[in-house]
Amino acid sequence: MCTxxxxxxxxxxxxxAVILVWSLFPITFILMSSFKPGQDxxxxxxxxxxxxxxxxxxxxxxxxxxxxxxxxxSTIITAGATVLAITxxxxxxxxxxxxxxxxxxxxxxxxIIVRLIPPIVVTLPLFPIINAIGLNDTHIxxxxxxxxxxxxxxxxxxxxxxxxxxxxxDEAAQIDGAGRLxxxxxxxxxxxxxxxxxxxxxxxxxxxxxxxxAFIFTATRAKTAPLVISEMIGSIDGVDWGVLFAxxxxxxxxxxxxxxxxxxxxxxxxxxxxTKG
Amino acid sequence: MRLNKITEALPFLAPVQxxxxxxxxxxxxxxxxxxxxxxSFGQSATFVGLDNYIRVLTDPAFLLALGNTVLIVIFAVHLxxxxxxxxxxxxxxxxxxxxxxxxxxxxxxxxSEVIAVxxxxxxxxxxxxxxxxMLTWLGLPMLDWSFEPSHALIMIxxxxxxxxxxxxxIILYAARLAIPKDLYEAARIDGATAFDAFRRVTIPLLxxxxxxALLFRYIFAFRIFSEVWLMTQGGPARSTEVVAVYLYQExxxxxxxxxxxxxxxxxxxxxxxxATGYVFLLRKQVAGNVH
Numbered sequence: 001m002c003t004x005x006x007x008x009x010x011x012x013x014x015x016x017a018v019i020l021v022w023s024l025f026p027i028t029f030i031l032m033s034s035f036k037p038g039q040d041x042x043x044x045x046x047x048x049x050x051x052x053x054x055x056x057x058x059x060x061x062x063x064x065x066x067x068x069x070x071x072x073x074s075t076i077i078t079a080g081a082t083v084l085a086i087t088x089x090x091x092x093x094x095x096x097x098x099x100x101x102x103x104x105x106x107x108x109x110x111x112i113i114v115r116l117i118p119p120i121v122v123t124l125p126l127f128p129i130i131n132a133i134g135l136n137d138t139h140i141x142x143x144x145x146x147x148x149x150x151x152x153x154x155x156x157x158x159x160x161x162x163x164x165x166x167x168x169x170d171e172a173a174q175i176d177g178a179g180r181l182x183x184x185x186x187x188x189x190x191x192x193x194x195x196x197x198x199x200x201x202x203x204x205x206x207x208x209x210x211x212x213x214a215f216i217f218t219a220t221r222a223k224t225a226p227l228v229i230s231e232m233i234g235s236i237d238g239v240d241w242g243v244l245f246a247x248x249x250x251x252x253x254x255x256x257x258x259x260x261x262x263x264x265x266x267x268x269x270x271x272x273x274x275t276k277g
Numbered sequence: 278m279r280l281n282k283i284t285e286a287l288p289f290l291a292p293v294q295x296x297x298x299x300x301x302x303x304x305x306x307x308x309x310x311x312x313x314x315x316x317s318f319g320q321s322a323t324f325v326g327l328d329n330y331i332r333v334l335t336d337p338a339f340l341l342a343l344g345n346t347v348l349i350v351i352f353a354v355h356l357x358x359x360x361x362x363x364x365x366x367x368x369x370x371x372x373x374x375x376x377x378x379x380x381x382x383x384x385x386x387x388x389s390e391v392i393a394v395x396x397x398x399x400x401x402x403x404x405x406x407x408x409x410x411m412l413t414w415l416g417l418p419m420l421d422w423s424f425e426p427s428h429a430l431i432m433i434x435x436x437x438x439x440x441x442x443x444x445x446x447i448i449l450y451a452a453r454l455a456i457p458k459d460l461y462e463a464a465r466i467d468g469a470t471a472f473d474a475f476r477r478v479t480i481p482l483l484x485x486x487x488x489x490a491l492l493f494r495y496i497f498a499f500r501i502f503s504e505v506w507l508m509t510q511g512g513p514a515r516s517t518e519v520v521a522v523y524l525y526q527e528x529x530x531x532x533x534x535x536x537x538x539x540x541x542x543x544x545x546x547x548x549x550x551x552a553t554g555y556v557f558l559l560r561k562q563v564a565g566n567v568h
Contacts, residue, residue, distance in 0.1 A: 092293040118500035121541040125304040148300040209389030211503040226391040259387035271451040
């Protein structure tokens, strides 16, 4: 009995160790390597003790100004897409939660079916149209695209969260003379904050990291950070790994901290999103 | 409280519906029209019926891309499900520092495809990659992914699993936590072994979550683009293309919008087909949620 327990404990420890290495080794490796001096990056076996240097960050700063422009673009686009997705899905989720009709139920199915359309499909007609109206390579295009591909999930999530807010609160506010918009802003939004944060995690992570739309719809002015990094990977005269790792670290750290900090809302969103739509 | 008139609700609904209609639905329907015409960027179109579909479906490059996609979907999604299930059960069996471990497992969710590809390309680099060095040290063959298409597909499959395991794991773990403890208690009292309990309690009750996780991942793995594009650009010689990369090449490299559009609708139809089961499950849910 005692040896059994020991064996199970040992097995679990090994399993946990494997899981941790699998999940964290690639990330840690990039973060660490970005501080390794020149040849230490390529040392076999990998060095875990080294004298850290910021030389790759200096090179990044001096040689890749376009990367910092990309970071700025990514920030603007992520902020815009998140605000757009949250406001629109909260408003729609409110209606879906508080109002019921055949048409509304049918349109929920519609929201779910829309998620089945692969994003690359819409690039075909949108590419010439966006070029024709002169919106190519602008922030607004990516903001709208990123928000739109999450409003269906966002709306269904917000409905699920708003469903948990007692209707009596709406009624009380209405008796006090509040209009719909006031009820939404003063009653629903504060109480549905966990839902809003869950939607925010999805949109922020997606918009900050997205590649396909940025690749097709931007060229220079609105180029995002992932796109600049992809150019570093594909550079013809060989990859400068040190600089690439430094850029990756700068791009990754904010979103990684965000996910770590918001992990509760991410879990809640993933769970509700999978079971409710 | 109800919103009494639909006109009252409309301003709240309109933004979402306008976004979806103008960015997704109408463009997708326009793609149907494109797919029935021969056209390229900047030229007027001529109606050709189903020609584009026939051309795509008989194009060896498309069939290879479809085969690669199906391989990645089958290999990656099922392996991912098995890993996610194992991890969910491990976590549910009681671990110290569970919250910290959970956050560690979630970490890859934050990583962009671009950076994940950069990591993988370095870790598996034939000359300097640490994983390659480890494989050689263990006497295992290394992945010669830049020359050998099948090795490249294995790399892409592993990368996809790494990026999406947090999703699959969370779905299954949440479902596992939702199973009441009493059921295991009852099974134990009835003399069931741990394996019996797993087979008769865990698996049947996890069934719906497994189906949901699988369908989501089938649908999303089927549209895989960035990982492949950034890893191999579909090369060498178009041997590692997937359907989305084929579509991109047709449209943006060869200016063949007609066949690209046909490919797009083949993708949509495949997704719809995969999802019929899922939508059927959800309809029950939606019906159950009507107030």
